Amino acid sequence: KNQVEQSPQSLIILEGKNCTLQCNYTVSPFSNLRWYKQDTGRGPVSLTIMTFSENTKSNGRYTATLDADTKQSSLHITASQLSDSASYICVVSRLNNNAGNMLTFGGGTRLMVKP
Amino acid sequence: NAGVTQTPKFQVLKTGQSMTLQCAQDMNHEYMSWYRQDPGMGLRLIHYSVGAGITDQGEVPNGYNVSRSTTEDFPLRLLSAAPSQTSVYFCASSSKTFLAKFPDTQYFGPGTRLTVL
Numbered sequence: 001k002n003q004v005e006q007s008p009q010s011l012i013i014l015e016g017k018n019c020t021l022q023c024n025y026t027v028s029p030f031s032n033l034r035w036y037k038q039d040t041g042r043g044p045v046s047l048t049i050m051t052f053s054e055n056t057k058s059n060g061r062y063t064a065t066l067d068a069d070t071k072q073s074s075l076h077i078t079a080s081q082l083s084d085s086a087s088y089i090c091v092v093s094r095l096n097n098n099a100g101n102m103l104t105f106g107g108g109t110r111l112m113v114k115p
Numbered sequence: 116n117a118g119v120t121q122t123p124k125f126q127v128l129k130t131g132q133s134m135t136l137q138c139a140q141d142m143n144h145e146y147m148s149w150y151r152q153d154p155g156m157g158l159r160l161i162h163y164s165v166g167a168g169i170t171d172q173g174e175v176p177n178g179y180n181v182s183r184s185t186t187e188d189f190p191l192r193l194l195s196a197a198p199s200q201t202s203v204y205f206c207a208s209s210s211k212t213f214l215a216k217f218p219d220t221q222y223f224g225p226g227t228r229l230t231v232l
Contacts, residue, residue, distance in 0.1 A: 004157065034221075043119070043205050043223030044158075089157070105157030 002027040004092050004106035012112045017080055021109045023073040023090035031093040031102070035064050035075050038087045038108070047075070047088075080113045087111070116141050119224035121206050127230045128196040136191040136227050138206030144222075146209045147189040148173070149181065151202040152226075158205065164189055196231045203228050 004025045013019050025033070032051045036044035048057045048064040050073070056065045061078045077084055090106040122137045140147065148163035160173030164183040178200060180192040189208075193200060209221040 041226070043207075043225050045223070046220045049220065103160065105159070107155060107157050 002092075002094065002104045004090055004104050006088075006090050006106040006109050008109060009107070010110040010112070012114060013080055015080060015082055015113050015115050019077050019080060019111065021075045021077075021088050021090075021111070023075070023092075023106055025071050025073070025090070025092045025104070025106075027071075027092040027094045027104050029095045030068060030071075031095045033064075033066055033073050034091040034093070035062070035073075036089040036091060038089055040086070044089055077111075082113050082115060085111060085113045118142065119206055119208055119222050121204075121224035121227050123227060124225065125228050127232065128193070129232050130197060132196050134193050134196070136193075136204055136206075136229075138189045138191065138224060139187050140189075140206075140208040140222070141187065142208065142210075142222070143186060144208035144210050145186070147183070148207050149179070149189070149191045150205045150207065151175065151200075152205060153202050161191065161204075193229075196229075198231045201229060201231045 007022045032049055034049045035047040037047055038044040047059050047062050050057050050066045052068050063076045066073045087108040087110045089108045092104050093102050119140045145166045149161040150158040151161055152158050159175050161175055161179050162173055162181040164170045167183050167186050170181050170183050183189050204227045206224040207221050210219045
C-alpha cells in the first residue's frame, strides 16, 4: 500500500533554533517528493520538489534531503522564525498513467515556533 | 494573477441540501483537482480534471460531482450533503507538465470550510 508517514506529529521549538522534520514513504514506483507549508486556515504552498536523482534542494532557510534507497526525506529549517509556525506536509508522487492516484499525502507535522 | 480562488470561504448546510463550491484559476493550467482535508489525515483527492471537458474520480468521489466546461473553472457539487462531508475543501491546479517526468508546482486555493449539520 502506498503510504507516507511523517514524524514528529507536532514540534515546539524556540525562535532561532534549527529543526528537522522526517518523512518516510512506501510509494512505488517513485516519481518525485514535495514538501508543502500550510499556514493555519490557508492552502498548502510548495517549498521544494525533488526527483529521484536529487539528494538535496534548498529554498531559503528550508533544505530538503532525499534518500531514494531508504525511501526517506527530511526537511531542515535553519534559524527558525515565528512565521515558520505551520504544518509541513510531505507528498510523494508515483509514476502512473492514471493521474488520479499519483499523489500520496502525509498527515503533516505541526510546528510551533515560540519567542 | 489571482492564482487559485475559491468561494465561499465558509458554508453551513443542513443534511440533504445541495450546493456548489466554486474554483477558478487564471494561470491557464490544464490540471485541476479537488481535495478534502480532515483532522489528522492527509489531503485526499475527490475528483480531478486534465483539461476542459475531461474529468475523473479520485480516491473519495462518492457524493460529489464535477464538470470542466472551461480551462479556468472547476466547480465541485455536493448532491445531498451529509455530516460525513464536513471538511475543508481545497482546489488545486498545475500545468500539464505535472503529469510528465519533470514535475511542476501545484498551486492550492485558500480552501472552503464546510459544515453539514
